[in-house]
Amino acid sequence: MVMNPVIEVTGQTATGRWYIFEPVTFADGKKAGWLAGYYHDDFVKVNGEWKYKHLRFRQYLSTPFSEPWLKTKFGPE
Template identity: 50%
Template sequence: MTPAAPAANVTDADVAAIERLKHEYCYAIDDGRYGDWAGCFAPDGRFVMNDGTTFEGRDELEAFGRDVFDDAYAESAHTVTNARIDVDGDTATGRWYLALYHETADGETAVQQANYADEFERVDGEWRIAEANVTYGVRLPR
């Protein structure tokens, strides 16, 4: 089986900028820098979990980090792999596998697997996340 060729309009600079943005997203939430994490999103960006729970806009996103994520995990390390990024002008899509290494407040450690299916948009010349969709478990997003 021959792998699919990358889209003709994908540039190395755009792919690198989107990958860097996703890595900053991971570091910011793991470091507890929830304002910086929310800043990875477009002003009206959304974080959508596979149960339909949605956080929209930077204020809600920052509150999610502080009130939900921070309560769930004492420590965390997001690791994203297998990036597949397609760019179309000022919008893009990306898929990633996630291994979330974490420790709870009770001291329990685990690894949680998930998949991201993201949408990106260029805002004032910078790539931002328009929507991050996370599907927990080994199930693949459709």
Template identity: 35%
Template sequence: MGSKTLSDYANLADNLAIRELAANYIDAVNRTDGAAWKATWSHDGTWILMGQEVSGREELFGFWQTAMASFKFAFMVLNSGTIDISGDTATGRWYVTEHLLGQDGNGLHIEGVYDDQYVREDGRWVFARRDYHVIYRGSEDLSGDYTPYS
């Protein structure tokens, strides 16, 4: 094994920071923490969800609030992911599982993948673009008890 360079360590640190960004996004969704969710986005970030494209942090936040209001319960699980870093930008892909209970009482199970673009903004990594693709969408019985985590 060769010796590590400063560049190798910087790349590792960036990789870990982007992984933490993805985890923080999921945590914010699960706790319905709007401020934490909004903080994961760049000022002019773009989110493509269910064929709708929304840009700008404030617009994204309003769109997210509306989407979250349609659920009594939302629990997202972050699965595997990949990251490719190039300076102050990067791309990645994350697989996610969603367990949802609509306001109408119907359960929903979603398997999806985010195709991401990241940017270093104000010294930290944030989402510049997230394009969500649904792989599976179907019923799931969510009639069990739910205890919110805050």
């Protein structure tokens, strides 16, 4: 699931950020899991068409489906 993008356009260039949360199958052991992160991209307009200039992905969560990614409860008891 790719969440709502935030896109900022400045003339012939733009930046975009998309958060992603997805079920995955890990190649090692073929286990089901979860992955979360975000894309942070740069774009440039060439001959009237938007093109990727730089695509980056930052992963901040990767965990097996069968295990909680956090065993400690957040917030007050």
